[in-house]
Amino acid sequence: MKHIIILGDGMADHPIDILGGKTPLQYAHTPYMDMLARSGRTGRLQTIPEGFLPGSEVANTAILGYDLTSVYEGRGPLEAASIGYEMQPEDMAIRCNIVCLENGKIKNHHGGHLTTEEGDMLIRYLDEKLGNENIKFITGIQYRHLLIIKNGNKHLECAPPHDYPDKDWEPLLIRPEKGCDDKHDGRMTAPETASLLNDLILKSQELLAKHPFNQERRSRKVDQANSIWPWSGGYRPKMKPLGQYFPSIKEGAVISAVDLIRGIGHYAGLKIIDVEGATGLANTNYEGKAQAAINALRNDDFVFLHLEASDEAGHDGDVNLKLKTIEYLDQRIVKPIYEEVSHWEESVCIAVLPDHPTPVELRTHVNEPVPFLIWHPGIKPDEVREYNETSCVEGYYGMLHLSEFIREFMKIQ
Numbered sequence: 001m002k003h004i005i006i007l008g009d010g011m012a013d014h015p016i017d018i019l020g021g022k023t024p025l026q027y028a029h030t031p032y033m034d035m036l037a038r039s040g041r042t043g044r045l046q047t048i049p050e051g052f053l054p055g056s057e058v059a060n061t062a063i064l065g066y067d068l069t070s071v072y073e074g075r076g077p078l079e080a081a082s083i084g085y086e087m088q089p090e091d092m093a094i095r096c097n098i099v100c101l102e103n104g105k106i107k108n109h110h111g112g113h114l115t116t117e118e119g120d121m122l123i124r125y126l127d128e129k130l131g132n133e134n135i136k137f138i139t140g141i142q143y144r145h146l147l148i149i150k151n152g153n154k155h156l157e158c159a160p161p162h163d164y165p166d167k168d169w170e171p172l173l174i175r176p177e178k179g180c181d182d183k184h185d186g187r188m189t190a191p192e193t194a195s196l197l198n199d200l201i202l203k204s205q206e207l208l209a210k211h212p213f214n215q216e217r218r219s220r221k222v223d224q225a226n227s228i229w230p231w232s233g234g235y236r237p238k239m240k241p242l243g244q245y246f247p248s249i250k251e252g253a254v255i256s257a258v259d260l261i262r263g264i265g266h267y268a269g270l271k272i273i274d275v276e277g278a279t280g281l282a283n284t285n286y287e288g289k290a291q292a293a294i295n296a297l298r299n300d301d302f303v304f305l306h307l308e309a310s311d312e313a314g315h316d317g318d319v320n321l322k323l324k325t326i327e328y329l330d331q332r333i334v335k336p337i338y339e340e341v342s343h344w345e346e347s348v349c350i351a352v353l354p355d356h357p358t359p360v361e362l363r364t365h366v367n368e369p370v371p372f373l374i375w376h377p378g379i380k381p382d383e384v385r386e387y388n389e390t391s392c393v394e395g396y397y398g399m400l401h402l403s404e405f406i407r408e409f410m411k412i413q
Helices: 031-039 056-063 075-082 116-130 190-210 212-219 259-267 286-299 309-315 319-341 404-410
Strands: 002-008 041-046 091-102 105-108 135-141 144-150 227-234 252-255 271-273 302-307 348-353 370-375 399-401
Touching: 002 056, 002 286, 002 319, 002 404, 031 319, 031 348, 031 370, 056 259, 075 091, 075 135, 075 144, 075 227, 075 259, 091 116, 091 190, 116 135, 116 144, 116 190, 116 212, 144 190, 144 227, 144 259, 190 212, 190 227, 252 259, 252 286, 259 271, 259 302, 286 302, 286 319, 302 319, 309 319, 319 348, 348 404, 370 404, 399 404
Parallel strands: 002 302, 002 348, 041 399, 252 271, 252 302
Antiparallel strands: 041 370, 091 105, 091 144, 091 227, 135 144, 348 370
């Protein structure tokens, strides 16, 4: 039995008045996910451990079965692994968004949906102006980049910018965690690291305001990419390959346009598959990602296929776009994969789920259970007829927590 997890990031939501009190998953036309729920088994999953914020790096790591209290190091090290930066023992890697600030507020967390080429241009510019032997800006994807601080201290309180749309940015500057004033292992103190990062934020605003890219955007009255926003830093994670926990996974792959997911896959011992045209948005190459997953399943035992678009639509508060991304996932991902593998001689077990809800009316992640489905040829179905947040409450699996999901999934052989 081969296994594939299809993950729609942020796909779960709350009931919305303009949808007649339905969630986007309930309202959207999703015949293939509904069919898999009807002919498979369903349940709900709590993806966020106690004491952790509902970030994608936390939820996706938990879905793969890892104990966050042992391996969590923030998004920065995951992004580093994804882009091929091999962290050194003295490194502190921290996620570095390029954001749009306007009228003293965080207008959006993505700098006006930068392309990777645009982001690369701005990050290279900042590295030229602000980088040195202890500070390094490294290009990631679109607005999601990496900042390396030699001997930086990870014990910081950082505000994820996607959690604070339309909020004043100055009160959200980085602060040291309480009780982290001492030096350890030759590193800076947390207050020293916070002061350095806040200085870089302010200097980036001065530099980016003068850059021709933003001057041209300003003339067109469109969102500027006018500040960095570092958050979620850490040291190199101590993760074992998935195959050490699940011996049936001799070879596995991760397919995603998002650096942090690719980084999780790297540390989990999965090979990273690049798909041309994969963007992390609603305009991603769905067909290419589906075909890449099918090709990987021909040779590998396990595939983790991640789609980011629904999360981005949720952060933008765009209900119509979120509906579209859910329907795209159903028709352009789930359908072709199911129609291909359902006829294979070697059976494939399919799971579909989000990592967390990103309600369009809140525009941020929330710590709530998500619905999931599991299907494979010959599975005895439960009574659930549709795939959504409400119907899966009655599913066979009930409520699972953290690593219980992948243990149930992988014991299907």
